[in-house]
Amino acid sequence: MTKKLLRGRLLTFHRAPQDGSDTDAYCYHEDAGLLICDGIIKDSSPFDSILAKAPDVPVTDHRPYLMMAGFIDTHIHFPQVQVIASWGSQLLDWLNNYTFPEETRFACESHSERMAQAFFDQLIAHGTTSAVAYCSVHKTSADAFFAEAMRRNMRMLGGKVLMDRNAPAELRDTPQKGYDETKALISEWHGKGRNGYVISPRFAITSTPEQMQMAMALADEHPDCHIQTHLSENKDEIAFTKALYPQAQDYLDVYQSYGLLRNNTLLGHAIHLEPREIDALADTGAHPVFCPTSNFFLGSGLFNHHKLNARGILNGIATDVGAGTSYSMLQTLNEGYKVLQLQEQSLHPLQAFDWATRGNAQVLGLEDKIGTLAVGTEADVVILNSSATSAMALRMERAESLAEELFVLQIMGDDRAIEEVYLSGVAQKVG
Numbered sequence: 001m002t003k004k005l006l007r008g009r010l011l012t013f014h015r016a017p018q019d020g021s022d023t024d025a026y027c028y029h030e031d032a033g034l035l036i037c038d039g040i041i042k043d044s045s046p047f048d049s050i051l052a053k054a055p056d057v058p059v060t061d062h063r064p065y066l067m068m069a070g071f072i073d074t075h076i077h078f079p080q081v082q083v084i085a086s087w088g089s090q091l092l093d094w095l096n097n098y099t100f101p102e103e104t105r106f107a108c109e110s111h112s113e114r115m116a117q118a119f120f121d122q123l124i125a126h127g128t129t130s131a132v133a134y135c136s137v138h139k140t141s142a143d144a145f146f147a148e149a150m151r152r153n154m155r156m157l158g159g160k161v162l163m164d165r166n167a168p169a170e171l172r173d174t175p176q177k178g179y180d181e182t183k184a185l186i187s188e189w190h191g192k193g194r195n196g197y198v199i200s201p202r203f204a205i206t207s208t209p210e211q212m213q214m215a216m217a218l219a220d221e222h223p224d225c226h227i228q229t230h231l232s233e234n235k236d237e238i239a240f241t242k243a244l245y246p247q248a249q250d251y252l253d254v255y256q257s258y259g260l261l262r263n264n265t266l267l268g269h270a271i272h273l274e275p276r277e278i279d280a281l282a283d284t285g286a287h288p289v290f291c292p293t294s295n296f297f298l299g300s301g302l303f304n305h306h307k308l309n310a311r312g313i314l315n316g317i318a319t320d321v322g323a324g325t326s327y328s329m330l331q332t333l334n335e336g337y338k339v340l341q342l343q344e345q346s347l348h349p350l351q352a353f354d355w356a357t358r359g360n361a362q363v364l365g366l367e368d369k370i371g372t373l374a375v376g377t378e379a380d381v382v383i384l385n386s387s388a389t390s391a392m393a394l395r396m397e398r399a400e401s402l403a404e405e406l407f408v409l410q411i412m413g414d415d416r417a418i419e420e421v422y423l424s425g426v427a428q429k430v431g
């Protein structure tokens with residue numbers, strides 16, 4: 001049995017804070033110990049009490065830094081690592097000019113493997129320990145993605161996209177091929193190591209009704225697999241979808257009519273929603289995913305988090321690299337704060353850090369495994385330095401509370417604020 005003891009300031013959440021004064025929602029210790037045995041958290045309490053019970057366990061002292069559960073990214077595109085920061089107009093032009101040509105390169109096994117290594121390096125460097133990713137249409141891309149996750153013992157979810165129209169020929173499968181390759185990938189990777197497969201019709205525009213039928217069959221056959229797609233990101237996208245599916249009541253009804261809405265469905269963006277669509281989200285338990293840096297970059301619109309939350313809808317938050325402009329969940333929270341400010345909605349820093357950890361784990365139905373530092377969960381840990389840059393250090397001289405420190409990290413932090421990352425209790429190379 002491999003044991004280690006991490007020491008530092010510790011913050012973990014039990015539930016979503018209602019506001020900044022909701023101290024019952026989280027646990028904070030100025031000097032805490034995190035006892036890890038074979039990749040699982042066995043104790044999380046004041047350091048002296050743990051040391052008394054485990055006096056011979058090697059200690060890694062991370063004081064004065066802050067220990068938290070690793071960040072979780074619920075919507076990111078693995079094949080877009082080399083088109084992030086590509087100048088473009090809005091969604092459909094950006095896809096056609098940059099994304100689709102780039103994704104054709106993932107038919108090559110060696111390219112997919114090289115990009116998978118680079119992609120995972122970036123996630124870890126930015127403090128992300130779990131993510132939900134879109135691979136390309138090619139089985140090779142998904143194989144490389146899951147193999148790299150296995151090599152690093154990292155809890156990752158992903159899937160090859162299903163797309164059989166409105167894309168270059170090199171990026172189109174067929175309904176049958178998409179079904180067969182997805183079945184094979186589920187058999188090969190789902191539940192292996194810490195991998196989870198996600199059934200991934202890219203979005204309604206790139207799938208025919210025949211392919212949507214196949215996606216429905218996959219969903220019926222594999223209820224434990226997540227489902228991911230895109231919804232109502234851009235007004236031109238919505239109009240195009242309605243033209244392709246004239247029988248649908250609205251955009252969301254395309255997915256709903258094919259049985260793709262359930263409590264493990266993730267719907268990227270979900271900005272321009274009609275009242276019936278909000279009702280359907282509340283009824284089915286499907287999860288919108290807020291992608292603030294991407295929505296700003298493509299000029300897509302403002303995600304109405306509080307309106308959906310008030311209906312009992314649990315929203316994820318995510319980077320959406322490559323239309324998203326940073327791998328950093330800290331910078332994602334920064335831009336998310338601004339999106340909500342524009343709508344006279346607030347995002348307290350305690351709420352923000354809960355969202356990027358326990359909250360996203362809850363959206364994925366994995367809060368018993370990741371997202372907190374609770375006993376029995378997997379030891380995915382990020383060590384945060386709120387004085388990582390000279391500007392942050394200067395601001396921190398005047399910080400007088402945990403909430404102020406978290407807000408400094410949220411607004412000014414990026415990969416430089418990540419001091420260390422642990423996956424299943426194993427320290428990773430950062431920077």
